[in-house]
Structures are given as C-alpha cells and as structure tokens.
Amino acid sequence: MSQRISMKLVEELNELATAIMQQNNKPYKDLTKEIQDEIADVKVWLSEYEELFDWNYIDNRITNKRKKHGL
DSSP states (O other): OOHHHHHHHHHHHHHHHHHHHHHHHOTTSOOHHHHHHHHHHHHHHHHHHHTTSOHHHHHHHHHHHHHHTTO
16 A cells, blocks of 8 residues: 555645634634645545545445435
C-alpha cells in the first residue's frame, strides 16, 4: 500500500476536520471557501486511495449505509 497516498489523505482529512471545527466554533466567520478547498483536496487523495481496495465491496457498503440512513 502506498504510504505517500495514505499520509496525504490523512493530512487532508485533518485539514478538513480542522476547517469544519473552526466553522462550528466561530459561526460568525464564513469559512465556506476553505471548507470547499479541503473537500476537494480530500476527494483527490481519497480517489487515489480507493484504487488500492475492492471497489465492489465499497460500493455495496455505500449503498447499504445510504439505505440505513434514508439518504
């Protein structure tokens, strides 16, 4: 498994979590652009990371989760 890909994904996930927490803690600030940027960064590295796994399993899991939560 590529350590570079996994470490970049973790870095971007942490940056997204931080931006979301900052928005939650400071609702008077508009961090929409920062959050959107971090979402895009996470999607880039997550798409690379997904290539290392069984996409059929992941797709089925997503379908089941959406049904369970009515999404």
